[in-house]
Amino acid sequence: MHAAVVRSFDAPPRFDTFPTPVATSADQILVDVLAAGLHPRVRSAANGTHYTSDGTLPMVPGIDAVGRTQQGELVYFIADDDDPGTMAEQAVVDRRRAVVLPDGTDAAAVAAAMNPGMSSWVALRRRIDFRPGGSVLVLGATGNAGQLAVRIATHLGAARVVAAGRDPERLSLLPGMGADETITLTDDPKEVADRLTKAAGDVDVVIDYLWGPVTEAAMPAVLTGRTERSKPLAWIQIGSMAGLELTLPSYLLRAANLQIMGSGQGSVTAAGILAELPALAAEITRGTLAVDPVAVPLSQVEQAWNAPTAPGRRIVLTPGE
Structure with a gap:
């Protein structure tokens, strides 16, 4: 062949x-x-x-x-x-x-959307107990998977979605996809940190496609803004577009109820992933998550x-x- x-x-x-x-x-x-x-x-x-x-x-x-x-x-x-x-x-x-x-x-539409959509769909449905009314920060929202994560979080009932990304042009499209607020990660670092603190301090979930230095700066900024530090924050690492590693200060794990986890092959069973595919495929077919x-x-x-x-x-x- x-x-x-x-x-x-x-x-x-x-x-x-x-x-x-x-x-x-x-x-x-x-x-x-x-x-x-x-x-x-x-x-x-x-x-x-x-x-x-x-x-x-x-x-x-x-x-x-x-x-x-x-x-x-x-x-x-x-x-x-x-x-x-x-x-x-x-x-x-x-x-x-x-x-x-x-x-x-449409075979091409399903082939295009299932993989990028699966990352956040499975993370929110299988890695945590995400419920309607929760709030989500998508870190790395300007890639295809990140854009779909904004729409998927909204579709699954998120009351508030904050989208942060490094491409201003793509970021400008996200309010029309369900983002309540957008943050450009390429702005002045202090300004970015201040905006993350104010906009995302009380989110329930972070879907992280970036990792590396971006996450290293974002994590303390988000935790600084939490009204109640003991309220759980699920930080779900999915991608590493900004770097494979980061330095994690130990005090972050003591100063807040920060729960760091990954979502991908190995952290979710194959059976668990497959169980989510029919519902996701149906939404793609309908055009909801195209x-x-x-x-x-x-x-x-x-x-x-x-x-x-x-x-x-x-x-x-x-x-x-």
């Missing part, structure tokens, strides 16, 4: 031939891939920097996709770590890691790999074209 193939972690994947995967258990089937999203998580796996990477080459990137079974069913599925990725003409699907989609579903897909033929993967996209858009590779 044809696939996007990574032969070096220092170069983008190329359109090449790769052995067609084979179903090896009763739970597995082979599907024709219709659309696979080019997510940041896919890029990090393809350059060997993701924490799940084992360094094995060659590899086919892609962690999820929409495909069609031989019986004509449309399915969204998450690839098993031990199988080739989804950026290929065909992929092996474990039925236990797939959900059936309604006929007429991301605008940019469909690109798989044969153009090398050119598409680092191509810029406008706010709210995501590249989706379509093997059938």
Whole structure:
């Protein structure tokens, strides 16, 4: 079959031939891939920097996709770590890691939105007991996942959503997506800290896509503004777009009820993640949580790999074209 193939972690994947995967258990089937999203998580796996990477080459990137079974069913599925990725003409699907989609579903739209939407959806539904009326700070709200996090928090009943990000142009779009207040993280550091203290001091949850120095500065600023320090604050680390590490002063853990946790592969069971997929897929299909897909033929993967996209858009590779 044809696939996007990574032969070096220092170069983008190329359109090449790769052995067609084979179903090896009763739970597995082979599907024709219709659309696979080019997510940041896919890029990090393809350059060997993701924490799940084992360094094995060659590899086919892609962690999820929409495909069609031989019986004509449309399915969204998450690839098993031990199988080739989804950026290929065909992929092996474990039925236990797939959900059936309604006929007429826009495959590209689902492929574009499920992965970035899943990050905050699963975090708010599985990592904490988030209830309607709560308040949320999205740190890193200007990426696709962050934008969806604003909309998802609102959809799940947040009474107040504060959006903080590093791209002023994209940040300006967020009030129309449910953000009650926005904070530009590239302003003067003291001004940023003051605004976080005032706007986000009493939030219940922080969804953090940035980490690194940004979080290092934001954490004490948010805690300084808390009216009641003993009120729990769930700080959910999802991404590390601003840095892989930070220095955490010990006093922050004593001075407030700060609960730091992650949300991703390992911190949530595969069964827990899969249980959330039908409801999320339904909202994407309805257009509630859509991301605008940019469909690109798989044969153009090398050119598409680092191509810029406008706010709210995501590249989706379509093997059938």
